[in-house]
Amino acid sequence: MRQRITFVHEPQDGIDPKSIGIHTNTLSVSGLKAAREDQITLSLAELPQELRVALSQTKEVHIRYVTAAPYESIPPFNSQLSPGLHAYYTPKTEIGKEGQEFSDLLCGLLDTLFDIKDKSLCQTPEISFTTLPSKTAQRTSTSYEYYLRSSQLTSGDASALRTYATRICQSTSCRSRADEAATASSVDLDYSSSSGVARITTFWSPRTWDGVAVSKMDHADRVELGVLSNEKPIRPDDLNMSGFLTVLGESEKPAPTMFQFPSRHHKHPAKFRTSFIEPTGLHPTLQLSIDNSHPPKDRQDCKLQAHLTLPRSIFPDKYQFRDSLYLASKNLTALHHVTLPVDLEAPEYTMSLWGSSALIELAPPSSPSSDSWTAEIPLHLRYLLPSESGYRTTSLPAPVLFWACEAGEE
Structure with a gap:
């Protein structure tokens, strides 16, 4: 098992590297205000039996649970999804063909985890x-998407995070890390047959960490700790990080480091709110209130997008979006x-698909302002x-808004 903990x-919130404790089998840090990401890398043999059997029969699986509680992000952890359970699945061969036993196991696996x-x-x-659009015409297998709101799971938000992280793990060392997931913002499980390993990634939004200790539970474990800060990048589309890296059992003291890399995701200062225009009726209008219209770094090639994850009780009509004057x-x-x-006519209770997702480009004012x-x-x-009673309630998760910009030539 490999553990990588990154703060x-x-x-302005930096700490003295001398405060990073390096002991025989433990790394510790305290008094640090930072976002945190834990990544645990496991071989199939280190996973519980049911999960191991299921993953061995698939090409790719990505399962993420995002808390319903609002949270802040910090580069490079800017990529976000709507709250709830998201699953993305690519079979080794097309569903329905011989050898696709995992397609029958996947829903049982999600139920076991959540x-x-x-x-x-x-x-x-x-x-x-639902099927995801193919990126290339040569794609040989179809990818699938699934979503559930947190209210559709038996446990509450924090319990769902803890339950998910714990049930992925088999070893004591993995479970000791997973127990902290109840206070996290998201937990991911990623598996690809090309690598043959599963990665559990847990993210916590920025907060003050009074004391964190990470230990080796097995002599073969590798434990890495990074305490990093965002610095001013040399190139505008890059992220520049500096700080200290420590490897348990190899480092006598934290080693200073600085590196730069291109990033697809950058933070934007704008905030937004959502509401339904009253009265809602059978044709609700979702209103997005955005507090400024400045594109990132004043780049005019950037377009503001809204990604909606819609449960099957609510849907968009694509034909409405063909009228340019209406838009x-x-x-x-x-x-x-x-x-x-x-399906534009089916009642919610006759639907079998989870729902739908939509990507909509917004039209900010022509003259950017605050x-x-x-x-x-x-x-x-x-x-x-x-x-x-004659009444039913439904809800949809908050959308994700982001600016999409043309990639540079470099």
Whole structure:
């Protein structure tokens, strides 16, 4: 097992490297205000039996749980998803063909990891998952997407994080790290057959760490600790990091380091709020209130995008997004992606797919400023299962907003 613990702090929150404790089998750090990412790398043999069997029959699986609590990010941890359970799956061969036993195991695996309330919500990828668009025409296998809100899981938000992280682990050392996941912002499980290893990545938003100790539970474990800070980059699209790295059993003292790398994700200072325009009715309009319209680094080639993860009770109608005048009245530019197929008539309780996702380009004011502005996204509510009271409630997770910029030539 390999453990890598990375703290990233603002330059003004640095600590004396002498405060990093290096002992025979333990690394420790305290009094540090920083974001934290723990990455545990495990071979298939180090995973629980059910998970090991399931992963050995797939090409790629990525399972992320994101807390519903708002949290701040810091470079390089800027990539975000909407709150809830996200699963992405690529089989070794097409679903339905011989040798795809894992497609029948996947929903059972998700239930084992998360305790899904209504088991009918996840049957098989062929029934409950949606397909992802292919990046290339030569792609030989289809990838699938699945999503559930935290309210559709038996345990609460913090319990779901702890349960997920703990059930991935088999060894005591892995579980000792996973127990801390209850206070995390997200937990990821990534597996690729090309590498043959699984990675558990846990992220905590910036906070003050009074005391963190990381130990070797086995002599073969490798434990790495990094305490890094963002520095001013030489090139605008790069991130520049400096700080100290320590390897347990190899380092006598923290080693200074500085490195620079290109990053696809950068932080933007703008904030946004969401609400539904009242009255909502069967055709709710999601209003996004954004507090400024400045593109990142004043780059005019950047486009503001909204990514929506929509449970099956709510859906977009792609045909509404074909009218340019209508879009302009809503401060929208285009619908770039929507999960297909989207049944425009089916009630929610007859649906088998988890829902849909959409990528919509917004239209900020033509003259960038610090003034707030709004965009409105038209949505539609499906008929919900009747109840004795005559009322049903539904919700959707917060969207993710980001600026997408053209890649540089370098």
